[in-house]
Amino acid sequence: MLLKGSKDVERLKGELESRYSRFDKEIVITTNATCCKLKKSKEVEEAFSRELKKIASTKKINMRLTGCLGFCEIEPIVIINPQGILYREVKPEDVAEIISESVLKDDVVTRLVYTSPSGSAYANKADIPFYKKQLRIVTGNNDIINPTSIEDYIAAGGYSALARVLETMKPDEVTEEIKKSGLRGRGGGGFPTGKKWETCLKAKEEDGVCYVICNADEGDPGAYMDRSLLESNPHSVIEGMIIGSYAIGSNEGYIYVRAEYPLAVEHVRHALQQAEACGCLGDNIMGSGHRFRIRVSRGAGAFVCGESTALMASLEGKVGRPRAKYVHTVERGLWNKPTTLNNVETWSNVPLIINRGAGWFAGIGTKGSKGTKIFSLVGKINNTGLVEVPMGMTLREIIYDIGGGIPQDKKFKAVQTGGPSGGCIPENLLHLPVDFDELSGAGSMMGSGGMIVMDEDTCMVDVARYFINFLKDESCGKCVACREGIKQMLHILERICGGQGKEGDIELLEELGAYCVDTSLCALGATAGNPVITTIKYFRDEYEKHIKEKQCPAGVCKALFQYSISTDDCNGCGACRAKCPVEAITGGKKEAHSIDLSQCIKCGVCFDVCRFDAVKKVPLKGAVL
Amino acid sequence: MINIKINSVPLEVEEGTTILEAAKKGDTPIPTLCHHPALDSFGACRLCVVEIHYGKRVKIVTSCNYEVWDGLEVFTDTDRVRKSRAMTLELLLARCPDVRMIKDLAREYGVKQGRFSEESDNCILCGLCVRICKERMGVGAADFVGRGVDMKIDTPYSRGSDACLACGACVTVCPTGAIDLEKRFSRNEPVPLKSVFNAGMSTKPVIATPFPQAVPNIPVIDSANCVYLRTGGCRTCETFCEAKAIDYDQKDETVEVDVGTIIAATGFDLYNPEEKPEYGYGKYPEVITGLEFERLVSASGPTGGKILINGKEPRKVVFIQCVGSREEGGKREYCSRVCCMYTAKHAHLVKERLKDAEISIFYTDLRAFGKGYEEFVNRVKDEGTTYRRRELNEPIEVTKKKGKLTVTAKGHPALEADMVILATAVVPREDSLELARKLNISLSPDGFFLEAHPKLKPVETLTGGIFLAGCAQGPKDIPDTVSQASGAASRAISILSKDTIMMEAITAAVNEAKCRGCGLCVEICPFNAIELKEINRLGYTVKVASVNEALCKGCGSCSAACLSQAVQQKGFTDTQILEAIRGIV
Known part of the structure; x- marks a missing residue:
């Protein structure tokens, strides 16, 4: 065939x-x-x-x-x-x-x-x-495609865009079409895709060789848009890459995908074989004379390898450590040659734009952000899943209308967008539309599409600590700003969560956050301050409560509360006593129980098992939380 | 060329220049930690940040790897820049609170300690060591290990590296002194290069000026230890030398010079006291030679002029004279002549620097024969130095027990000592025999060059035009050497200054028609005055002897030896002599 x-x-x-x-x-x-x-x-x-x-x-x-x-x-x-x-x-x-x-x-x-x-x-x-x-255009065909079948993809209109490009369009016309569509990079940076291709083509004219890369090194906790796309519709990504290779005149492409995504790797490899067997990849693609092959390279799971220069270093077999990007990778990238690197979702959008026209694509979305965006809606939300919405939809619509709101009717507290490097957006900003520039304006970012919803039981200081801890583990360690800055931010946050917060800690965190943004070598460090800066910006009172009153209003920071059994509510059922792993709970049958605080390890099991809400979190001094 | 502005001052630089290089050209200081001109820029320390302005945009960039472009405006000392650098230094100070250069830099930027939790590392992970090893030496013995906050610099599996050349380049570039080459990095033991001039008491780099007043006073590459000449790596010095004066192809060469006279002033060697194990030299570091002591007290010496032994000032100092000299019936029966006086000087210097030092000198006979010498010795004695006479045939023994040296000599109480200084014998240069053969001069039984007459011709040799000066002829002190050198120089000049020279009237002459060119006379001539030359005899080229009349002393050896009687003394041919005898008879 x-x-x-x-x-x-x-x-x-x-x-x-x-x-x-x-x-x-x-x-x-x-x-x-x-x-x-x-x-x-x-x-x-x-x-x-x-x-x-x-x-x-x-x-x-x-x-x-x-x-x-x-x-x-x-x-x-x-x-x-x-x-x-x-x-x-x-x-x-x-x-x-x-x-x-x-x-x-x-x-x-x-x-x-x-x-x-x-x-x-x-x-x-x-x-x-x-x-x-939702407006499912990229993911829309997922319910009619078996990802291991190229026939399903072709039946759904696949590879017709590639055929059209090869037969009727010159390479610069393709780039022009992508430029007109207003497609921006879906990996987080939001750089105009067409412009990137154009620069690469220009650099290639001098150099002769250029490369195409698909960045599938998705590493944000709780985000899995790219994995899902590669697993569910791998040909759309491959077709996008082939069209891109034609536009910039590249003969070699790479898909850099995490080894933790075995199914995605399997599906992509299978799809590549099928595409080659059908003549959609190889020395003479669809008889046009265009030559292009794609190799799959598995990343070992370093978050920083999602950064383009680190990714390319890793592809070259070096340690995945970023370099300064004063000379862009489109000019000097992989093996020091011009390289067009786009995210999985970006590549997936390309065949759609060719098939349905730049005008159609540009008609979706806002002034600065066109098309749709896939978000991975997770956290304290009823409808966990991947949602694809037109740019410009408000966060509220996504969370409440699509996501179905917060489970158990708890109060919404914040939504974290953009992964660990993104920021936390509070309720009063839920009217913000999903748009590259609007989210950056609020101190967060679109990122690759992670969206973590948090309810009233979430401690924002703890959230900041969690993300900074993640970044501490994932920083490559090359530059002082990121390595030492994140380390010290984590020390301070741990201190605050541990009840050792000091006057001036908030200001020091702000200073460090701003320093990381200003001075870091790569985007990981330059956005590492975001979780801290935005949580301070929107939830400063929580920080102050931790520091001044040594209280964690959400009852998360264990050092700041203790468990206590209310004698009024406890009916002596013994459930907590039976579950306590350290036997810190005592009390006779049908008698109010009590906790021996010297033994309690604050594991929270009693709190979870009590059906009568008799186990309370009590600040070390003061009222019930 | 590209026009930029640094702190509003216009500057023209070449394309491809980084901001840091441009700033250096414009004498604008920018602090750096991970930058090294011989290495690719790394951009890790973030200290070299500057502010760049273009249009309405203002951005912080690292100057070490940002290439300039036309119209770029750079500001190197704005509040934002200073704030960023100060935070970098504050973070590094928290990481390495004991590293001096970080402390100094932090102070410069007004950084105080205390806001961050401190560690006690002394590596700032600038990666200079890793990069110089990989990029320059081509070895890559160590690298970054681990990631993020756990990153450190290490060798594979934390074992000393076999690949490491122990060249020490990493130690040299490390700004914080964090590298322990011997214990951590290398399996190959680093061999410090000893400074010959400092008698091995200090080390020297591979490239060094041999000694302070060397002529010509320029550094040389130690070719046996240069990494480039050993492995083809490195070439770091080349990038530093602005004069582009490094020439790796230079080799030792033999220079031939035509000269009229030669003065042999090749100096002396010192006796190696290890040959006499009883003195403990080479066994105990506290036993040193007079020359080593000389370097020790020198302001340009290894300790900057401080008398230190094992890092401590000695309190009890013992000098031993005649080490290797005046061996009755031995190889060195002569007196080295300089030891009595320099030992007195050394004793005086010890007293001058260390007021409480107890000084003893073991001597055989005190030979203070020069002008003012006796007075000086008396002064040293008055300063408190004890002179103890030793018998030459009674060996002195130096022993060590529990870290203390003891000097035992017959007829004296055993002396404790912190430091023992040996006045070693002046001996002929190792190659004096070889040189004597080359110059066709003789050696006296002691191995020094032999003068023509000990009293009447003390600077001449038996070979015309070759003179002697200094210790090459025999041990002597500086005034004697200067006198002899002046004499030798004037004797040489008296030959060179004349258009013609007076020669021996009776010299040998060759009858070319008789000469068979056997070369016997060439070998026999004690003055190297005869050579073989080629002539044309009846259409054939033949070799015949030829006499250099300037060298010939008319000794007659050649004519006596000549089998064909072709070489004869002018005016004293065999025939003439026989005729004269016949006339007398």
Whole structure:
């Protein structure tokens, strides 16, 4: 199946469409991504295979094993087409019922449909609020594509953009189209992609050789957009890279992906083989004469290797340590040659722009930020998952309308965007739209799309400490500002959380944060101050409470409170006494219990097990928290 | 060329120049820690930050790796820059509170300690050691190990490296003195280069001026130890030498000069006292020679003129004279002539520097023969130095027990000593025999060059035009050497200043027609006056003897030896002599 141009692609697409149209029904199972695999989707898939065999003579059913559909909270998801019925958290024992009700008949298994936190049930995927408000263009095809099948991708319109580019566009026209679309780098920097390609092309004219890199070294805690894309639709990334290579005249590309993403690596490698077999990669791509190959390089998991210069050093086999970027990597990058490095999501956007036009893309989003952005919505949120929204959507809409708000109706406290280097945005700024410039203005950043929601039980000083601790572990250690600055920030934050905060600590943290921004060598250090600076900016009172009153209002910093059992509320059930690992709780049956503070290790087990809210967190001196 | 402004002062620099290089050109100081002109810029210490202005934008950049462009405006000392540098130094000070150069820099930027929790490291991770080893030496024996706050500099598996050349380049570039080459980095033991001029009591770099008044007074590369000449790496000195004077291709060369006269003034060697183990030299570091002591008290010496032994000032000092000299029936029966006086001088110097020092001198016979010498010895005695006479055939023994030296001599109480100084014999230069053969002069039985006549011709040799001066002829002190040298010089000049020279009237002459060119006369001539030359005889080229009349003393050896009677004394041919005898008879 060698594709020699757009005609071949169109013909194959037509063939596949007619092949699929012969099926009576289609069952979509999310089983080809890490998130659903962890929720035992494989067993569901096997159950379906078994059951389908039984009815094979009566019905022609297509089983499509897709990647991640974004709504990780309710996986494994099963969708029955053409009705579009979505079943959540399907277990193998549910399969027979689904087949008899929804496949053989057109009924709905009500107990398996999605119910929103407010209690409304939705049988159809399209009606679910989580999906309704999203604009899934990059991830939109995930429910019709088996990531291990190039045919599915082609049936969904894949590689038609590449065919068109090779047949009808000159390289500079491609770059021009990307420029016109207003696409900006999705990895966090937000640099205009078209401009990057243009500079690279110019530098390449002098040098002759240039490289294309896909940065899939996603390292932010709680962010997995890139993993999901590579797992669920690897060809879209590859097609984007091939188009990019044509635009800048490169013959060699790399996908730098974390070794911790084995499934992504597997899918990408598989996809590369398929693409090469189809003539979409290789010496003479679709008969155009363009030569391009992609290699997969696995990163060993250093966060800093997501930084372009460190990534390239790592690709070259050196230690992943950044260098100064006064000379940009588009001019002197990998092996000192011009290099175009874009993020997974950026590459994925490219075929879309070519297919549907720069004008269409530029029509989505805000003045400065075009298109959509995928966010990984995690933390204290009802609908955990990957959401793709048009730029310009407010944080409130994402968190409340798509994310379904905070579990247990707790109060929202902050949302952290941009990963460890991003900042915490408080409730009064939830009207901010997701937009590169607006988020930077608030002291945070778009980053690669991590979005961690925090509720009232979160201590902001502890959050800052957590992220600074993460950065301490991930700093490469080369420059003084990052290595020593982060270390000292962590010392101070640990002191504050430990009840040893001093007058002047906040100011010193601000000073250090600003210093890191100003003086660090690479973006890791230059943004390392953000978690501290924004939490101080928006939650200064919490810091002051920790320092002056030695209190942690959220009851997180263990050094600042102790557990106590309220004699009024305790009915002596003994649950806490039984669970206490150090036997610090005493009390007879049906008598109020008490905690021996000299023994208590503040593990919090008693607090969690008490069903009567009798275990309280009490400040070392003063009132109940 | 590119036009930039540094602190509003216009400056023209070449393309590709960094801000730091441009600032250096403009004499604007920018502090650095991880920068080294011979290494690629690294940009890790962040101390060299400056502010750059372009359009409305103001940015902080590191000057060491930011290349200038036309119209760039740089400010090196703004509040923002100072604040950034001060914080860098405050953080480094917290990391390395005991490192002096960080302390000094921090003080300069008004940084006080106390705001941050302190550690006690002394490595600032500037990476200079790693980079010089890799980039320059081509070795890479050590590298950064670990990441972030756990990063440190180490060798693979924290074991001493086999690859390490122990060249010490890392130690040299380390700004904080954090490198322990012997214990941590290398399996190869570093061999410090000993300064010959300081009698091995101090070390010297591979490139050094041999001694303070060397002629010509320029440094030389020790080719046996230069890393470039050993392995092809390094070449660091080249990048530093602004005069571009480093020439790795220079080699020792033999120079041939035509001269009229030669003065052999090749000096002397010192007797190696290790040959007499009873003195303990080479065994105990407290036993040193007079020359070593001379360097020790010199202001340009290894201790800057302080008399220190094992780092401490000695209280009891013992001098021993005649070490190797005046061996009855031995090789060195002569008196070295200078020891009595320099020992007296040394005793005086010890007394001058260390008022409470107890000084003893073991002597055999006190030979203070020069002008004012006796008076000086008496002065030294008056200062409190004890002179103790020794018998030459009774050996003196130096022993050490519990860290204390004891000097035992027959007829004297055993003396405790913190330091023993040996007056070693003046001996002929090691190569004096070789030189004597080359110059065709003789050696006296003691091995020094032999003068033509001990009383009447003390500067001449038996070979015409070759004279002697100084200790090459025999041990002597400075006044004697100067006198003899003056004499030798004037004798040489008296030959060179004349257009013609008076020669022996009776010299040998060759009858070329008779000469067979056997060369016997060439070998036999004690004055090197005969050579073989080529002539044309009846159309054939043949070799015949030829006499240099300026050298010929008319001794007659050649004519006596000549088998064909071709060489004859002018006016005293065999025939003439025989005729004269016949006439008399």
